[in-house]
Amino acid sequence: MPKLFPIPENHSQRFKLHNEVHARAPIGLSLPVQSTFLALSVNSKEKKQEYLNLTKLCERYGEIPPKEDSSHFSATLDSFEIRWEQHAEFSSYSFYVQSGSEQPFSKLALEYVPVDWLNDLPGKVIVAAHAAIVESSLASVSSTESISGFFSGNAIIGAEVTGGAAHAFTDFKIHVDGFSRFLILNYHLKPGQAGRLLQRLFEIEVYRVMALLAFPIAKQLTPDLNKADKQLLTITNAMAQQDSNDGKLLDELTTLAANVENNISTHQYRFGAASAYYTLVDQRIEDLREVRIQGIQTIGEFMKRRLEPAINTCTSTARRFNVLSKRISNAGQLLRTRVDITIERQNQALLTSMDSRAKMQLRLQETVEGLSIVAITSYIVSLIGSITKAANTSESIDINPVLTTGLSIPVVLLIVALAVRRIHKKIHTGE
Secondary structure (H helix, E strand, O other): OOOOOOOOOOOOOHHHHHHHHHOOOOOOOOOOEEEEEEEEEOOHHHHHHHHHHHHHHHHHOOOOOOOOOOOEEEEEEOOEEEEEEEOOOEEEEEEEEEOOOOOOOOOOHHHHOOHHHHHOOOOEEEEEEEEEEEEOOOHHHOOHHHHHHOOOOOOOEEEEEHHHOEEEEEOOOOOOOOOEEEEEEEOOOOHHHHHHHHHHHHHHHHHHHHHOOHHHHHHHHHHHHHHHHHHHHHHHHHHOOOOOOHHHHHHHHHHHHHHHHHHHHHHHHHHHHHHHHHHHHHHHHHHHOOEOOOOOEOHHHHHHHHOHHHHHHHHHHHHHHHHHHHHHHHHHHHHHHHHHHHHHHHHHHHHHHHHHHHHHHHHHHHHHHHHHHHHHHHHHHHHHHHHHHHHHOOOOOOOOHHHHHHHHHHHHHHHHHHHHHHHHHHHHHOO
16 A cells, blocks of 8 residues: 555554454345344354355355455345354354335245255354334234234334334244244334344344353253352361361362362353353343333343343352352362471471480480590500500510500590590581
């Protein structure tokens, strides 16, 4: 891109990040319209298959396919429009068909999509929904009773939305065809408003289901959580006893901590995702700007009463696991402190015993040294005696060997004792 001003080089991701806010813009719809929404859970392998499947669809209708690394795509293919989005855990397909029929759901958007291509869609269906935007002036949809008829007579949920531009209704049930339904009465919707409204309704449906993926896990983990809580209580009660086996308790506590941390690591992402999806549901409901229709429960009220308790259960389960982990950590620190103190006392007793033994060895050594002084003295005196006897054989020397030997004993004994003392002194001073 040529520079008009002398500014530094662009960051490699500048334009991609800048244009990201425009990547998933809603489709402008020509009203009235029929729409079908599919959300499929996909793994990494199936995400690659999606691109190949979309490419085949585009080739069939002579449309330029999306880039291989694309995460969204929209196009008009003959008689229908398609919008594809790839998310972290699921992919969504929205199909739109302009329909002049006065009967909602009489001609579904999915009927215009090639059946063989639909059969090749990778993944598992988590949400399937039909939606219709019809004119509010139609007599067939002029009353609450007639609207309920489009939902198999079920109690309807809805409100005035988008600043009074439309009324939106649903029953949040899966009908005999395997699809849920949304009906929108158009008062003065603009094409862009219609696209955004349908997108919000579909996102409320898929995000609430994705948030509820954590609910079965929370119910499954509750017995394990209660069992771990009781086990921790048993361990802490045992810790309070004077004659407790701290080593055994520490082993049990370590095993319990490993099990709890394993559950936290395994399910932390799912519980975190549930909270994030629920936040998105709240945001999309807020974006609807609902105004109550007399006698009908709003979408926001329905979600608060039906979805919020399940999410609270998930949040509570995750919180309980985190609190239990902290309690186990605190108990472990106390128990390790007790074990350390016990080991320190044992070491102190061992050191005291070793010190006593060292003193006994010192006394024994001193006794042995005393005997060694006598032995050395005796040896030296015997040498002196031998020398004097040998010297006494000479005619020129007259020495009394017995007297000389007797007189040398105290002298030699003193010299040997002083020598040993000097050696001890050098050893103690480290010289």
